[in-house]
Amino acid sequence: MKITFIGASHEVTGSCTYLEVNGHSFLVDCGMEQGLDVYVSEPLPVPPSEIECVLLTHAHIDHSGKLPWLYKNGFRGTVYATEASCNLCRIMLRDSAHIQEFEAEWRNRKGKRSGDKNFEPLYTMEDAEGVIKKLVSLPYGQRASVLDGVSIRFTDVGHLLGSGSIEVWMREEETRRKMVFSGDIGNRSRPILRDPQPTLEANYIMIESTYGNRCHEAHDKKTDVADLAAVIQKTLDRGGNVVIPSFAVGRTQEILYMIREIKESQMVHGHTDFKVYVDSPLANEATSVFVQSDRNCFDEEMLALLASGKNPVFFPDLEISVSSEESKAINFDQEPKVIISASGMCEAGRIRHHLKHNLWREECTVLFVGYQANGTLGRAIYEGAKTVKLFGEEVQVNAEIAYLAGISGHADKEGLLKWVRGFEQKPQMIFVNHGEDQVCTEFAECLEQEFGIMTIAPFSGTIYDLATGECLKETEGVPVPRENGQALMSKAGKLYAALLEASKNISRVAASCEGKSNKDIRQFTVELEALCEKWEQKVL
Numbered sequence: 001m002k003i004t005f006i007g008a009s010h011e012v013t014g015s016c017t018y019l020e021v022n023g024h025s026f027l028v029d030c031g032m033e034q035g036l037d038v039y040v041s042e043p044l045p046v047p048p049s050e051i052e053c054v055l056l057t058h059a060h061i062d063h064s065g066k067l068p069w070l071y072k073n074g075f076r077g078t079v080y081a082t083e084a085s086c087n088l089c090r091i092m093l094r095d096s097a098h099i100q101e102f103e104a105e106w107r108n109r110k111g112k113r114s115g116d117k118n119f120e121p122l123y124t125m126e127d128a129e130g131v132i133k134k135l136v137s138l139p140y141g142q143r144a145s146v147l148d149g150v151s152i153r154f155t156d157v158g159h160l161l162g163s164g165s166i167e168v169w170m171r172e173e174e175t176r177r178k179m180v181f182s183g184d185i186g187n188r189s190r191p192i193l194r195d196p197q198p199t200l201e202a203n204y205i206m207i208e209s210t211y212g213n214r215c216h217e218a219h220d221k222k223t224d225v226a227d228l229a230a231v232i233q234k235t236l237d238r239g240g241n242v243v244i245p246s247f248a249v250g251r252t253q254e255i256l257y258m259i260r261e262i263k264e265s266q267m268v269h270g271h272t273d274f275k276v277y278v279d280s281p282l283a284n285e286a287t288s289v290f291v292q293s294d295r296n297c298f299d300e301e302m303l304a305l306l307a308s309g310k311n312p313v314f315f316p317d318l319e320i321s322v323s324s325e326e327s328k329a330i331n332f333d334q335e336p337k338v339i340i341s342a343s344g345m346c347e348a349g350r351i352r353h354h355l356k357h358n359l360w361r362e363e364c365t366v367l368f369v370g371y372q373a374n375g376t377l378g379r380a381i382y383e384g385a386k387t388v389k390l391f392g393e394e395v396q397v398n399a400e401i402a403y404l405a406g407i408s409g410h411a412d413k414e415g416l417l418k419w420v421r422g423f424e425q426k427p428q429m430i431f432v433n434h435g436e437d438q439v440c441t442e443f444a445e446c447l448e449q450e451f452g453i454m455t456i457a458p459f460s461g462t463i464y465d466l467a468t469g470e471c472l473k474e475t476e477g478v479p480v481p482r483e484n485g486q487a488l489m490s491k492a493g494k495l496y497a498a499l500l501e502a503s504k505n506i507s508r509v510a511a512s513c514e515g516k517s518n519k520d521i522r523q524f525t526v527e528l529e530a531l532c533e534k535w536e537q538k539v540l
Helices: 065-071 085-113 127-132 219-239 250-262 282-292 301-309 324-330 352-356 375-382 413-421 437-451 491-511 518-539
Strands: 002-007 017-021 024-031 053-055 078-081 135-136 144-149 150-154 164-172 177-179 206-207 242-245 275-279 320-322 335-342 365-368 386-388 393-396 400-403 428-431 454-456 463-465 472-475
Touching: 017 164, 024 065, 024 144, 053 144, 065 085, 078 085, 078 144, 085 127, 085 135, 150 518, 177 320, 206 393, 219 242, 219 250, 219 365, 242 352, 250 275, 250 282, 250 335, 275 282, 275 324, 275 400, 320 324, 324 352, 335 352, 352 386, 352 393, 375 386, 375 400, 386 400, 413 437, 428 437, 437 454, 491 518
Parallel strands: 024 053, 053 078, 078 135, 177 206, 206 428, 242 335, 242 365, 275 320, 275 335, 365 400, 428 454
Antiparallel strands: 002 017, 002 463, 017 024, 144 150, 150 164, 164 177, 386 393, 463 472
């Protein structure tokens, strides 16, 4: 009864965990790494052909994206997920395969001119179609046996349509253990989806930590809609476009839901008929899945809209772009508008074309509505890059860069702690994954202090015996070598980077104080000046 940590160990993407129970081998998630790859991930301990099943927490590519690769290399088992996750995977894995094939074709065309070796895609459409046939759906709340000695149950955690934490009951002879995998835990009080539902007991927990060291700004649905309306109003007033890099599945539907409300309530003045373009074929397919999905996933407001016969994500002047010609035409339309396009971290897709046409324009706004992983183009723009390279061309960043703070699909630190507090029977050990290096460490320390439970943030390759709770193999993170031969920064460098990030947080809080009481502003100023004076004496 062993667990081996493979992916998303001190990193935010590439979730993958390997378990052996009663002679059977299975995975929880099989995700693709996105953005900067920080640490080397250990290979699977066994060939993919020996993996008997995969338990999938949700459909996002950083949790599901290597399933076709698994199939390509011999996997022929079953992939268990909720019905909505299965439906989303059918479109997302095909889309991912198309990207893999397209990139390989492009690199091989380029490589012929320089004499490079033929580049093979990570997987093909045939591999995606093969693993899609292995999808088996299970409803929320129903316990099901998946292997001899292993049964599971999905519980809605409100991160994405169909997302679920997974309870895994394990038995070897007389030994019985239960482990709960959080998957990605959703933010509370968001449109469309239910809030995360609790799980009551476990011997072990594995919990994500994307926002494990910080809290979202206070918000509610009305505030978020008003904030979005204000960005649209300000940008359209100055004749610019609002460009929203958005994850095609989940975030795009939420933005459409909010804009429908903005238009119905006439919250943008002087631009009643402003156009909204959704320029992402995947997002268009995913939106159809949302509207037709099992009603058990939705919150009361969404259910009420559906019951009234309304389409919650449709409104007048919504334009859907499917073909590349339609996509290109958007940037020749001179009218101020809203453009929603993927990918959400600006690493690929049509959003890069829209950034090329709008980043240099002072009247435009690039509005981020989701997490930007380290090493991505989105992170660089968000953190203040003056220029970025798009399609081989240097583009100045003159547009206003904004962030809709309350709209994150991930629970913040308090939301994660609330999920752990929901366990009536506390676990004997907690494992932390799916967070940036420093965040994983800090959140593990927080959990141990808060609950008095042994908490580990394991690196890839670490192995635990779940029957005894003993560590069988402890690893240290192996930094991925950079192209210039240098590994990622040292521990001291990481601490300094964390300090710089904290200073940015202070700046963001200070900027949000506009309009607050003079008393609060004065107190904040005095405290900051005292802190600066204290540290100036130490370091200068």
